[in-house]
Amino acid sequence: MSETTTPAPLQPHSYRGALNDYDIYLFRSGAHVRLYQALGAHLVGEGPEQGVRFAVWAPNAARVSVVGDFNGWNPSADEMNPRWDGSGIWEGFVPTLAHGALYKYHVVSRANDGYQVEKSDPFAFCCEQPPRTASRVWKLDYQWSDQEWMSERARKNALDSPCSVYELHLGSWRRDPADRSRLPRYRELAHELAEYVREMGYTHVELMPVTEHPFYGSWGYQTTGYFAPTARYGSPQDFMYFVDHLHANGIGVILDWVPSHFPSDQHGLAYFDGTHLYEHADPRQGFHPEWSSCIFNYGRHEVRSFLLSSALFWLDKYHVDGLRVDAVASMLYLDYGRQHGDWVPNEHGGRENLKAIEFLRALNEAVYRDHPDVQTIAEESTAWPAVSRPVYTGGLGFGLKWNMGWMHDTLKYFSTDPLFRSYRQEQITFSLWYAFSENFILPLSHDEVVHGKGSLMGNMPGEEWQKSANLRCLFG
Numbered sequence: 001m002s003e004t005t006t007p008a009p010l011q012p013h014s015y016r017g018a019l020n021d022y023d024i025y026l027f028r029s030g031a032h033v034r035l036y037q038a039l040g041a042h043l044v045g046e047g048p049e050q051g052v053r054f055a056v057w058a059p060n061a062a063r064v065s066v067v068g069d070f071n072g073w074n075p076s077a078d079e080m081n082p083r084w085d086g087s088g089i090w091e092g093f094v095p096t097l098a099h100g101a102l103y104k105y106h107v108v109s110r111a112n113d114g115y116q117v118e119k120s121d122p123f124a125f126c127c128e129q130p131p132r133t134a135s136r137v138w139k140l141d142y143q144w145s146d147q148e149w150m151s152e153r154a155r156k157n158a159l160d161s162p163c164s165v166y167e168l169h170l171g172s173w174r175r176d177p178a179d180r181s182r183l184p185r186y187r188e189l190a191h192e193l194a195e196y197v198r199e200m201g202y203t204h205v206e207l208m209p210v211t212e213h214p215f216y217g218s219w220g221y222q223t224t225g226y227f228a229p230t231a232r233y234g235s236p237q238d239f240m241y242f243v244d245h246l247h248a249n250g251i252g253v254i255l256d257w258v259p260s261h262f263p264s265d266q267h268g269l270a271y272f273d274g275t276h277l278y279e280h281a282d283p284r285q286g287f288h289p290e291w292s293s294c295i296f297n298y299g300r301h302e303v304r305s306f307l308l309s310s311a312l313f314w315l316d317k318y319h320v321d322g323l324r325v326d327a328v329a330s331m332l333y334l335d336y337g338r339q340h341g342d343w344v345p346n347e348h349g350g351r352e353n354l355k356a357i358e359f360l361r362a363l364n365e366a367v368y369r370d371h372p373d374v375q376t377i378a379e380e381s382t383a384w385p386a387v388s389r390p391v392y393t394g395g396l397g398f399g400l401k402w403n404m405g406w407m408h409d410t411l412k413y414f415s416t417d418p419l420f421r422s423y424r425q426e427q428i429t430f431s432l433w434y435a436f437s438e439n440f441i442l443p444l445s446h447d448e449v450v451h452g453k454g455s456l457m458g459n460m461p462g463e464e465w466q467k468s469a470n471l472r473c474l475f476g
Contacts, residue, residue, distance in 0.1 A: 018038050018042070018053055018055070019038045019039075019055065019083070019087075019089065019091070021085075023035075023038050024083075024085055024087045024089075026305065027087065027089075027301075027302060027305050028087060028301055028302065029301055030300075030301030030302070030303075030304035030305055030308075030362070031301075031304075031305065031308075031362075032305040032308070032309060033305070033308045033309055033311075033312045033366045033370070034309055034312060034313075034316070035123065035305055035306060035309035036123050036125075036227055036309050036310075036313050038055060039055045039056065039057065039089070039122075039123045040054075040055065040056075040121055040122075040123030040124060040125070040227070041053070041054050041103065041121060041123075041124065041125075041135065041137045041138075043097075043098075043099060043137060043139055044093075049095075050095070050096065050097075050098070051093055051094055051095035051096060051097055052093070052094050052097040052101070052137050053091070053092075053093050054066050054080060054091065054092045054093070054094065054103075054105075055089055055090070055091045055092075056080070056089070056090055056105050056121065056122070056123075057087075057088055057089050057090075057122075057277075057302060057306075058088060058089075058090055058105070058107055058272060058273040058277070059087075059088025059273065059277070060088075060109060060110055060111040060273040060274055060275045060277070061082075061090065061107050061108060061109060061110060061273045061274070062108050062109060062110035063075075063079065063107075063108040064079070064080045064082075064090040064105055064106065064107050064108070065077070065078055065079040065080060065092075065105070065106045066078045066080065066092060066094055066103055066104075066105060066106075067103065067104055067105075067106045067118065068101055068102050068103035068104065068134070069101065069102045069103075070094070070096075070097055070101055070102075070103075071094075073104075073118075075106035075108075078092060078094050079092065080092035080105075088302075097137055098137070099137060099138065099139055100136055100137060100138070101136065101137040102128060102134040102135070102136060103121070103134060103135055103136075103137065104118045104119060104120055104121070104133075104134055104135060104267070105118070105119045105120075105121065106118050106119075107119055107272070107273050107274070109273055109274020109275070110273075110274070111273070111274050111275045112274035112275065115274040117266060117271075117274075118267065119267060119268075119272060120133055120134065120135050120224065120225070120267045120268060121135040122226065122227075122269060122272075122278075122306065123227050124136065124138075124212075124225060124227060124228050125138040125140055125227055125228055125236055126138035126228050126231065126235065126236055127212045127225050127228045127230070127231050128231065129231040129232060130212075130213075130214055130216070130230070130231070130232060131214070133214065133224075133265075133267040135228075138235075138236060140236055140237075140240075140317055141237075142237050142240040142241075142244075144240070144244055144319065145244055145248065146243075146244050146247035146248060146319060149247035149248070149250070150247075150319065153252070153321060153373045153374070154372070154373035156203070156250075156252060157252065157321060157322065157373055157374060157375050159399065159400075159439055162203065163203050163204060163441070164201060164202045164203050164204070165202065165203070165204045165205070165206050165254065165441070165443075166197055166200065166202040166204070166205050166206070167205075167206045167208070167443070167445055167446060168193075168205065168206075168207065168208065169207075169208040169219050169220075169446070170184065170186075170189055170207060170208075170210065170233055171183050171184065171216070171232060171233065172219075173189065173193070174189075174192060183232050183233060184233060185233055185234045185238065186229075186233045186234040186238035186239045186241065186242040187234065187238050187241055187242065189233070189242060190241060190242040190245035190246060191245065193205065193246070194245055194246050194248075194249040194251060197246075197249075197251050198249055198250070198251070202251070203250075203251065203252060204251065204252035204253070204254055204321065204322070205246065205251060205252070205253055205254065206254040206255075206256065206324055207253065207254070207255055207256060208220055208221075208256050208446065209221055209223060209255070209256045209257070209258055209326075210229045210230055210233075210239065210255065211223040211225055211226055211227075211228065211229070211230065211257070211258070212224055212225025212228040212229070212230045212231065213225070213230065213263075214263065214265050214267075214268070215263065216232070218263075219446075220256065220258075221256075221258055221326065222261075222262070222263040222291075222293060223258050223262055223263075224262065224263060224265060224267070224268035224269065226306070226307075226310040226313075227309075227310060227313050229318075239318065240318060240319075243318055243319050243320065244319070247319065252321040252322065253319075253320055253321050253322075254320070254321060254322040254323070254324055254375075254377070255314055255320050255322070255323055255324070256324050256326055257310070257311060257314070257323045257324065257325055257326065258326045258327070259296065259307045259310070259311075259325065259326075259331070259359075259363075260295070260296075260325075260326060260327040260328070260330050260331050261288045261291055261293040261294060261295050261296070261327070261330070262278070262279075262293060262294050262296070263293050263294070264292075264293060264294055269294070270294050276297075278294070278296060278297065278300075278303055278306070279294035279295060279296060279297055280295060280297045282344065284338070284342055284343050284344050285297075285334070285343075285344055288330070288337065289337050289338060289342070290337040297355075298331070298353070298355040298356045298358070298359040299355035304359050304362065307359065307363070308362065308363060308366055311323060311363055311366070311367060312366060312367070312370060312371075315367065315370070315371045315374060316370075320374070321374055321375070322374050322375040322376065322377060322399075323367070323374070323375075323376050323377070324377040324379060324402070325360075325363075325376060325377065325378050325379065325398070326379050327379060328360070328378045328379055328380040328387070328396075329379075329380050329381045329382050329384070331353060331356040331359075331360065332352065332353055332356060332357065332360075332380070332382070332384055333351055333352065333353060333382075334346060334351045334352070334353050335351045357396070360396050360397070360398075361391045361396060361397050363376070363397075364376055364391065364396065364397030364398055364399075365391055365397060368397070368399075375399040375400055376397075376398045376399050376400075377398065377399065377400040377401070377402060377441060378396065378398040378400070378401050378402060379402040379404070380401055380402065380404075381402075381404040381405070384396075385437075386438075387401045387438055388400055388401045388438045388439040388440075389438075398439075399439060400438075400439045400440070400441045401438045401439060401440055401441070402441055402443050402445070403431070403438075403440040403441065403442050403443065404443070404447075405431065406431040406440070406442050407442070407443050407444060407445065407447075407448065408448075409427040409428070409430060409431065410427070410428060410431075410474070411444070411448055411456075411459065412424070412427055413427040413428045414459075414460065414470055414473070414474045415459045415460065415461065416461065417461040417462070418461070418470075444456065456471060456474070457471055460474075
């Protein structure tokens, strides 16, 4: 078969569709918030009729097939069919597949002659343990026992409820002294972390991204699997147990979620079907110069549906209590991290990213409509107005804003020798001028201790006893 020939339809017994016309309408209008129920890999049937229904968006593909350990990674064995409705979705059914099977999509491009690639499933619920990059067929069944927490969550997450958040990177938090190279497991961490957090008096934990990522040194901020907890620490059910156990101990779980950019690794979202599908084609809009990563095309409706579905997925399936949306400032400004002439103004000639603003508002409306007892938190480092104000008043709709300015000013003040602090009082008082303009959360986050900046203790002035006293003063 030539690369430009439409494949013959699968036999009737080999294919079972699940997307209906309304799904397609929502998908193409950018309003579908649960695409994970239809796209990706889904086990269906029982006994001899059991198999896996696959669906993937690749509108510029000439041919798509499912490859995996079950067919010897042969792209001719299990070809998929394009839907008749012009949505760009390819569908197929592979019989006898079971839970845990490895697979990828083999994509042959129609737009880029000769381009073919194996891609991980953008909607995979589970991934092969890195550095391997295949997706896994996975069921998300789990018997939750956090009904008491969920019934009280609205009160515990309320803006007027005391909240103290412990931020951590799961793989770095505690290592086995006998084997420092061994990564911890979700179930181990659940018990150790719950005990520590309760002892220290925190109400919530905030996890640096657990979404699957190829480069471990990115701490998860270079995401490829927007629907899969990283396999480095265990299975999806292991992560469900982690959340469930923290809830049983009265501790909320906030996830770092990264809709601002994604890596260009060949198996991921970038250049998915031989075209810039998820990202802008113009590097002035689609490439992030500071992080060497791709920027989502927020103006493309199907991309918005993908991201909205990812956000709702973690709330629906993993009982997560909040989303800290990373790098919101980089989404709001078209010239973020760019020099003059390296960015494209909006339709009014300004630097505001109007499509990203629409997306963020749609995100918060969807989250609070379906999960009014959670919080969304914006990591936004500029003076953008009304970040944590409702959409209907012109705001972005977040529940809280990460107050980066307070953090930077406060740490500069406390790193100054007390003898000279009287000359820097504005650093400790300035935040009161704007303290009530947003619903602020005051962070001392990982940003201030990484990249050689050292620990909070290490940045305090004086001898060791003075450093300890200054740090106690800061925390007080």
